[in-house]
Amino acid sequence: MDYFGQLLANGLVLGAIYALTAVAFTLVYGVVRLVNFAFGELFMVGAFVTVSLMQDEVKLVGVTVPMPALPFPVAALGAILVTALLGVVVDRIAYRPLRNAPRLAPLITSIAVSVVLQSLAQTIWGAEELPFPTFGLSDFPPIVLFDEIYLSVMDLVVMATAVVAMIGLTLFVSCTRLGRAMRASAEDQTAARLVGVPVNRVVGAAFAIGSGFAALAGLLYAQSYGFAHATMGFLPGLKALTAAVLGGIGSIPGAALGGVVLGLVEALGAGYLPNGSAYKDAISFVLLVLLLYVRPQGLLGRPELNSAGRGSLLGGAGALGPLWVRAMFEKVDGALGRLGHAGAPVAVGALVVAVAVGALLPSDYWLRILTVVVIYGMLASGLNVIVGFAGLLDLGFVAFWAVGSYLTSILFVLVLRGTFGIEPQEVWWLLYLNLPVGGLLAALLAVVLGTPTLRLRGDYLAIMTLGFGEIVRIVAINWVGLTRGPMGIRGIPSPNLFGYPLGSARAQFFVAVVLAAIVLFAIAKLVRSYVGRAWVAIREDEEAAEAMGVPTARYKLYAYAASGFIGGFVGVFYAHYQQYISPLNFSLFENIIILMLIVLGGLGTFIGPMVGAVIWIVFLQVAIDIPFVQAYPETRFALLGVILIALMLFRPQGLAAGARVRLLMAGADRRTAR
Template identity: 85%
Template sequence: MDYFGQLLANGLVLGAIYALAAVAFTLVYGVVRLVNFAFGELFMIGAFLTTSLMLDEVSLFGTPVPMPGLSFPLAALLAIVLTAGLGVVVDRIAYRPLRKAPRLAPLITSIAVSVVLQSLAQTIWGAEELRFPEFSLAAYPPVVLFGSIYLSVMDLVVMAAALLAMIGLTLFVSRSSLGRAMRASAEDQTAALLVGIPVDRVVGAAFAIGSGFAALAGLLYAQTYGFAHATMGFLPGLKALTAAVLGGIGSTPGAALGGVVLGLVEALGSGYLPNGSAWKDAISFVLLVGLLYVRPQGLLGRPELNSAGRGSLLGGAVEMQGWLRGLFGRFDHALEKSAGHGGKVALAALAAALVIGALVPSDYWLRILTTVVIYGMLASGLNVIVGFAGLLDLGFVAFWAVGSYLTSILFVLVLKDGFGIAPQEMWWLFYLNLPLGGLLAAGFAVLLGTPTLRLRGDYLAIMTLGFGEIVRVVAINWVGLTNGPMGIRGIPLPEIFGIPLASPRVLFFFAVALAGVVLFLVARLVRSYVGRAWVAIREDEEAAEAMGVPTARYKLYAYATSGFVGGFVGVFYAHYQQYISPLNFSLFENIILLMLIVLGGLGTFIGPFIGAVIWIVFLQLAIDIPFVQAHPETRFALLGVILIALMLFRPQGLAASARVDLTMRGARAKEGASDEPLGRRAQA
């Protein structure tokens, strides 16, 4: 009983921190329907500012800088105010211009802001941990409850601060004029504007309060665990989002309840389950997936939030300003013409890739270009489900991991380590594993996709995120199958008749050939009635159902196709890298793939490869900039700024004009199709 009580106390402390951060998520979501991934970085900045202000000297940009050495309460208050101000600035620059943009644009912008803030934090404070200083409250002896439950004074401060902050926020929202304006804006921003409510100011206030709550959670987390670090906000940010969804995102009491529940579940699971501390992250996401399946809106959420607006993912083309129209005019015209000559364009692109591969003299750049092709193929797989079917998937890396681990386990752990068979003797197994890895990942995708059929919009994205994280945690902890965090080494290069394809040039040509296969299969499927059903679902799922399209079935087809591509490419990726580990399949990698297809243009065949070229080649070229050489992490900040600018001025993506016409009118004109409705043809 004493052990249970101590776990319960620990869970309440952790739950209080999660609750504060979850309130930050849900407050902004309730007003503008934005899952702001940058709150994890505001969490981190609150911790860094508090720690820095309490020290006498801090190394900034690698140079010692004197600091005021403030007391903990004063430093915390100043950090909260500064972080709240930063939240308002971010909203004004990055989010406000996208109020009426398609739903994906502000989401991608929030991811880009997260990348920028994390990269800047690494540049300013460095990649090392900043130790939280000792202060008077932390030196007091622990309080003993019921004779056996120990809580430090700061644990009590954490719980008290969280309780007071959430009570104060509840009273503020329910009784103040600004709080009532927030509630009105959350219900209907247009109606709020009509009655004279300054919606932009109200939203700015929501960002300020939410950012302040994130900073408070971050500084309390830093003092509890004794450090601040540039990446410290990533996992707590995910947990806060999980807590917000558990309670019902958009509901402040629900977010608080979700945070407490999540903290208690993690603490009790860590204490009672075998190796529970290693599996506690998986416990959180299993709880998330299970609750969303049973009650999609969360514990206290409203059912109507489990929806996606019509055309909300991509939206129509955005009218560009004059200078942008002139800049992209010829480019768009060429892409529009190419959309009607897909076969010729594909052959021309293949020929260009072969010429580039033959002329590039550097093995280093050939490896870079091979990585571009691999990421372009992976992004093409994600593009099937996001760009064509309109389902926001944040767990695609799970399918990539299935293919990579399948071939790695068979070649290294089974054949080589288990039976002592040299991989060269079984070189043909690689070619068998390509379709086998794709099929296994496709089956896995259907298995994971089935529970998501009841979900819409952001809830769908969050559930797939949970699936992806569960797979990653399993890969880390199932050491007997995956070799755990150490990963699997010694994966053989692809071979033909026992001859290794060791040359970077040959591997590049091999990757291009695989890319040709992937694009051919995807293009044939997308241009069929299956692809037209996907586009109908993407543009208006309710209208597609009304026209007789069996949307559940075609969603599963999209998951299966996306999973097949991920598993297929994952097999080649493992052999090309010759080493894999769970770090290769993190949520950040999934976010990068999503950014690639948004950068290039969702729903296009060429977009994922354009995005991959820009992302990966820029990372290499930017290293020649003197400041970047001193601070390499600023490359990601620069890319984040580019992506934010793209979302502000061309949210449809660079190659959006290459999006093919998949309407039934175009199908009849080009293929002589009958006048039979899409729904009837789809069901056939």
Template identity: 75%
Template sequence: MSIFTKTTEGIGIVLLWIALVLAPVRAVAKDTITIGFTAALSGDSAAFGLNIRKGLELAVEDLNRRGDHTYRLVSMDDRGEAREGALIAQRFCSDPTVDVVMGYSSASIALAAAPILDGCKLPVIASAATSPALSNISPYFHRNVLTDTVQGGMMGQYAARTLGLSRIYVLNQQDDYGIGVARAFSDGAQKAGAQVLGTESYLVGTRDFRTMLTRVRMARPDAIFIGGYYTEAAGIARQARALGIQARFLSTDGALNTELMKLGHGAVEGMVLYGMFDPSAAAPETAQFVRAYRAAHGEDPGAWSALGYDAGKTLEAAVRLAAQNGQVTRESLNAAFAQVKAVPGATGPTTFQPSGDRDGVLHFFAVDHGRFVSLAGGVAPLAQPQGAYPAKQGAGPVGDTIAYFGQLLANAVVLGAIYALTAVAFTLVYGVVRLVNFAFGELFMLGAFVTVSLMLSRIQLVGFTLPMPALPFLLAALLAVPVTAALGVAVERIAYRPLRRAPRLAPLITSIAVSILLQSLAQTVWGAEELRFPDFALSSLPPLVLFGTIYFSVMDLVVIGAAVAAMLMLALFISRSRLGRAMRATAEDQTAAQLVGIPVDRVIAAAFAIGSGFAALSGLLYAQTYGFAHFSMGFAPGLKALIAAVLGGIGSLPGAALGGLVLAVAETIAGGVLPDGAAWKDAVGFVLLVLLLLFRPQGLLGRREMNTAGRGSLLDGTGVAFGPVARRIFARVDAGMARIGHNPRGLALGALAVAVLLGLGLSSDYWLTCLTMIVLYGTLASGLNLIVGFAGLLDLGFVAFWAVGSYFTAILFVSVLEHAMGAAPRQIWWLFYLDLPLGGLLAAGLAVLLGTPTLRLRGDYLAIMTLGFGELVRIVATNWIGLTNGPMGIRGIPAPALFGMPLASARAQFLAALVLAIMVVFVLTRLVRSYIGRAWVAIREDEDAAAGMGIPVARYKLYAYATSGFIGGITGVFYAHTQHYISPLNFDLFENILLLMLIVLGGIGTFAGPFVGSVIWFLFLQFSLGIPFVQNHPETRFALLGVVLILLVLFRPQGLAAGLRVALILPGLGRERPASAAPLATPATAASTETGA
């Protein structure tokens, strides 16, 4: 009892301290207007939010100089995630100093946040959320940007009427924005008499459009509308021209950014776009803004900066109006927004309609000599693209088909060369060290960045302009390879080598941590936007044309040549050189190699050097092919390399090369043949992977032995020895844990008491929502921990179960009951309670379905296959729009209710989440502390010995999958009803990795670990949002996370709560003494009764 009270007391003090430190109330002068700014400021689509903020900052500086009120900007990064956006909205709500919210670079986040902000009557001006679903969403929601429907429709009419285009092919990125504008455009264009030849969609972040464009070329359009952002628009334009497509390009306000010209390399000349901001407009506000922006940033402003600036100007007008009538409050400010009329700004006057939308003018632009030129004066300055389509005469349908597949094959070979090179590098390292190096994609990315940096004459690094040597391509590439190789060796030395004797997940986790660290650092150093790959003599040559129809570039040949040469050299090196032989010996058996005098450490370092050098080479070739370098560019190719390496048989160099080629051909052909192939082509690799692992787990050319059990224990093992100080600290932690561990019931009750007290006592909705997230992520991580921590199966596809639960209930409640049958959620409140077990069972069923083919796989193969499954589920959720509403997600999922009384408040939801978590943890502890849990742990520690004890290993693995899936499913159902909005973004690979990290952070294979990890992670995220430096560089949070994870795994591989060893016997039962004397005569059992003749 005393331990119980002591624990509670201790936890209470800590929480009290946290509450005091965190109390969001700060002393702020009364006439200060605080702007809560939120947008995606890190990650792939960070450019929009960062640009809006640049404009808003200019406006704030300007307003503060004039000075009746002081304006203060608090900036929060939502990372493009709805969950994070909802939390930030809660945070602004709970912070009484915040008067108005601005930003919102994506509609899905605005959709999640708007109801929350409505609840606390906090007015909003959004600047880049263009979805028509946001019209009339709340009386407090305004935006100064036109909706997709309006903009796309006007563009469609403009294209058909003014530009006189009649045969248009429509492309769109697969999200609410792309689909919205493309539909509106098609409608507008068709109404005005143009013909839409076809539509294709692609996923945001796609780099290779050649397959899709080969299909477009067949239709011979005279214009192509690209409904998407500038990165993809530039890529499409470049690749289309390289394929000989001569159509005019049309695109959107999402592409209206000077980056378009940088990345488009001249191919975007003549592209027509629309937008709300015309820098050449005559209005004095526009000129003033352009001047101020140039002075501050040394470049021309884009539309998003202008809208951010105008949001600031509109705010000022509203503040003045509100101040005339008395105190400036959220309420009076909102009233003022409705009253302000024609506030002058850089994008013209701003007036809000009652729907919250803005009245505004759309401008049309054309790219002319690398600049956006307004088409206000007419279309005259447009230079018609020259040339014509490949000769059609006499080709006929057969000729067309041959030309089509010929081009596809040519595309596949170029892609295949890069995949093969990357896969070879990957497999070399894997073969020697048996480590799935997740940081591999980042070395790939760094190879590209180093090359590009060396080729420039000056470059902005961390915001400073530095002179660079402007080397020619060849020299830069030759330097980038050894630089990256050295980095790869350093990573091996620091993060992997000390872990040779560590628990078996440790190196995998550090490799993920290194990947996160390098990616975040790259964003800090080179910025969030793509860095253009400079043109050089070879890359500027016109395309080569084979048989008049098959196009490829000189650089494509260089890429293929370089890849083949590099792979041949490696093959020679491995088979002929001394070091190569030593590598093969080390790959066979490290201990034996060491015994015969091979310096294993040095050989492994050499393998890392060569692997990293190859990664750099493929990275720079990739960047050259697609025209840019970007901090996240390594992720997708890294995954592809992994798939290709496994396809070929991991560890086999020729296999990897073959795997790369096979993957590229399969992707390209499937993308070219399947309906909507461009959006589905990423799924092809995963399907191929699953099929191959089912029928030939060793891969095409691999050896069966590579599919061996995970080496060593999941928990036992050593990392790096502590220094004296750390040793003392951790000794204390462990002693405390051990003391608590003696009384698990006390610990559980103590934690519960604290949670309930917090749930009843906290007044801030924001902190209650945070706690709900902590509890839900802890519960999800517990489900993952069951399969990873207890059964020892590294599952990287766990999010799929979560997704299934969430989608099941969302589709049932929203799509079926509400939309199709017209039922009111209030009347069917009880269905939620039925959905919990049903969603759980559905996910458990899927888990068994997915688990069955993996039963033959062990160790790393299992991880790769489950990763494939997880990604497949996400791709299906993104592309199967009819079922899941695709990237638009499902909105309006009702809050859980009890007898018609909604549990919508943050407090009720937290307490409900707590009940769910308690039930899950209770069931988990009971299962683990029984023969079932002991069987899981036995399988985790030694599969063969477990089978020798009579444990049907396969069946128990499936039990583990099913239980883990069930937990994922019910938590998913609950999650959907608390978030009210889900989209495929909630369920990406990073979420799975995050859950895994929570477990590792807290303590793998313990009950408390997932929750400890969850508490630390969420508090860290929310605390760090308050630090000004982090507000400016949000990605540094992830860099820090990477560092902390690496250190933790190095020094304490079992996690913080590792002292809490889990007993596998129910407490109170362990002290039983024998009753009878005869030791071997036991009660008859099923096994022993079967006595033979």
């Protein structure tokens, strides 16, 4: 009983923190239908501001700054107010202009805001942990319940704070004028405007309250674990999002229930399951997947929220903002349209240019950079199949990439060399066999993981795929006997052809270009077939596609299989190029980067992923020469985040969106001809 009771108490404390952050997600989602990934970083900001205000001095941007040394309650209140104000500012700058934008633009913007805030936090407070100062309540001895369950005073404060905050918010939403305005805006913003509700102010208030709750959860989490860190909000943010979905995102009681359930399941699973502490994060995501499969809307959610809005993820190919911006992109679209009409000659010309660059570029350093560009361009092209052409928002694509990488690494290093003593050069041909085999294995996994998602739409689909990706990563971390866990697998051989080593930067660039040509050719043939036309029909309007007789479930699985095959195929080459892989290579952040590449270049286009990869990778390298960036390297990601936010505000369809228009027109022309 004492062990079970202690686990129960620990789970309630953890669940209270999850519940507070889950409320932040659910409050904003209920009003504007936005999964704000930046709440994990606001969670972190609340912790950092609290720690800073409680100290005599703190280093900010490397400079020692005197601080007021406030008591914990006052510092906590100040941090909540600062973070709430930050949430309002972020909404005003980044989200409000996108209220009527295509439905993927605000989501990508929230990811970009998350990257900006995390990078700025590393720049301001540094990459090291900031210890949480001791204060009066933390010095009290623990309280013993039933003579066997130990709880610190702060544990009780955490649970009491969560209960009071939940009750207060529920009464606020139910009984106050602003709360009623929030409920009206959540039901129908257009109707709310017609009856005089100031929707923008209401949404701003929702962001302020949600950000305040995230800050409260973050500072309570930081005092429980004793530190604040720039990346501390990432995993708790994911858990809180999981809790919000479990309870029914959009429902405040559901967020509270989801947080408590998640905290209890994690604590009991870690305590009772074999190796449970290592797999406790996976337990959360398994619970999420199972519940979404059985009850897609969550425990207390509304079924109508499990839907995708009409129209494709990023709408048409227009530009927003000032006239000069629109005029500039009209010229770009015209040029891209002419290139798209040229078709095969342009593709051959691009291949010739790539070969010429590989042959003439003297710098091995830049050849390696361009090889990484090609690899990420291929990965983005694979994700583009399912997101850009089929319109299914997948946040678990890295799982397929990991399958190919681990397949070839385990086979060459752990099996052939480690078990049988066979050197890689003796079986050089196995690499080229692993390319399609890795792709097929990843495609099979994609179909298996994609099948449970067929009942889901929109954001719920994205969250379930996120869960699958995290489960695969956590298994890779903890299955040490197969994957070597966090240590990774080293000594993966470079590519070899007929006994000739392809280890030089130039040779590997050429191999990457050949593989990219194969991948892009296959995607082009597939998209221009009847399968591709079915994907585009699903992307543009799934209900209309079903009404026209398209078996949408089957073609969705085709999209998963094709995307997974490319991920596994590229993963095999990636492992041999890097010569080392670990679970860190396949994190959710990597999936987000790949998604950002296709959005940056142009969703649903052939050239967009490569354009995005060039901009992203080359900018990261060029920015190193900026003096401020040399002093604070993290600001590179902040700058890229700002660029992506600006792109979403003025060009949400991506830089190469004109090529997407030409593709759709070409498809329509062929259908007309037939």
